[in-house]
Amino acid sequence: MYKREVETELFCVQCAKDSLHTVVYINGIIYKITCETCGKIVVNGTLSKEVYGRLVERALTKPKRMKQEIEQEIKLGELRKMMRLPLRMVSKPFRLYHEVEGIKKLEKEKPMT
Numbered sequence: 001m002y003k004r005e006v007e008t009e010l011f012c013v014q015c016a017k018d019s020l021h022t023v024v025y026i027n028g029i030i031y032k033i034t035c036e037t038c039g040k041i042v043v044n045g046t047l048s049k050e051v052y053g054r055l056v057e058r059a060l061t062k063p064k065r066m067k068q069e070i071e072q073e074i075k076l077g078e079l080r081k082m083m084r085l086p087l088r089m090v091s092k093p094f095r096l097y098h099e100v101e102g103i104k105k106l107e108k109e110k111p112m113t
């Protein structure tokens with residue numbers, strides 16, 4: 001299992017300002033984004049590589065330009081959760097489900113180092 005952590009500045013809805021976030025990738029898929037100021041976990045385990053992976057990669061290489069785009073995606077994600085309308089999740093290919101299940105399984109079997 002390949003784990004990578006990257007630090008970048010993103011907007012935190014809880015802090016209501018830009019703050020340092022730690023982005024954790026597992027096997028190239030974003031697993032978690034944590035606000036280092038308040039500890040809020042912005043996203044956790046249920047992200048698609050296609051949606052968030054690309055956005056964060058681009059945000060990390062071009063932070064200023066891409067920041068708004070990723071923030072919008074995060075806000076949309078939170079909104080969907082709040083509204084309990086996981087329409088995109090339902091229509092996602094099963095591959096995503098298997099990726100998430102795979103990570104969960106790995107977490108139980110092997111502690112992350």
Ligand SMILES: [Zn+2]
Nearest residue numbers: 012015035038
């Ligand atoms: Zn925060």
